Amino acid sequence: MGPFDRGILAIYTFTLTLLFLALAAYLAGWPEPVQELWQEMQLPGQEEITWALLGVYVLMGVRLLWSGFKGERKKQAIVHEGNLGQVRVSLPAVESLSEKVVSAVQGVKEVRARVEAVPQGIAVNLRIVTTPDINIPRVAEDMQRQVKESIYDIVGISVHEVRVTVESFFARKPRVE
Incomplete structure (x- = not known):
């Protein structure tokens, strides 16, 4: 309020x-x-x-x-204490990083990430649209690993969980002219 x-x-x-x-x-x-x-x-x-x-x-x-x-989302940040002071990284920034990492994966057409703070670190929820010609379990496992490693390398916080939800398959046929 x-x-x-x-x-x-x-x-x-x-x-x-x-x-x-x-x-x-x-x-x-x-x-x-x-x-x-x-x-x-x-x-x-x-x-x-x-x-x-x-x-x-x-x-x-x-x-x-x-x-x-109205559901007001709290603007949370991940805090790191360093020798020179605090470093804060907002959860929307981590969401953006997750989306960037996943959008580079072959076969992923769209991605929306949602990050929430949990006692063990953070949890990342990914909702993706993908092409139907990929192996979903293998690609999802690669995405989870890449997101976890990227967030840890860049932000420095451990990712407790990465959930992947395939919302739909992108199956647009090429136009013939």
């Missing part, structure tokens, strides 16, 4: 707290102050302001609900 959403949440929570305090006062037997406030809001010429505030608060509620349910 960003600073904008936190500000909306603070205003929304403060206002709802005041509203529920007024409701509690009304239910506790102090109806005069609440009724006076309600009558003040119903004066002619202030209905537009009341409707506008109501609309703003509904929009704020929808925004907070959406913000709460």
Whole structure:
């Protein structure tokens, strides 16, 4: 949740707290102050302001609900401590490196990588589109080995697991002219 959403949440929570305090006062037997406030809001010429505030608060509620349910991917980084300080490598950078390594493999037409941090290092999930004329188990094993070695050589972190999923086969026939 960003600073904008936190500000909306603070205003929304403060206002709802005041509203529920007024409701509690009304239910506790102090109806005069609440009724006076309600009558003040119903004066002619202030209905537009009341409707506008109501609309703003509904929009704020929808925004907070959406913000709460959207899947926000944490921007993680791999950290190495060296003699001169920290070195951070973002997970999207490792994803990009994995895609570059796999795209160089013969028979792979498309690749999407997803990297996640695990206690033993990182796990790499590869989704590939390949030609149908290759040996999938052999090529997948080569990909796994190459990705693991490249990440360790370049980034310096051990790869715990490399999962390969073949999503489809690329079988476009050449055009005859």
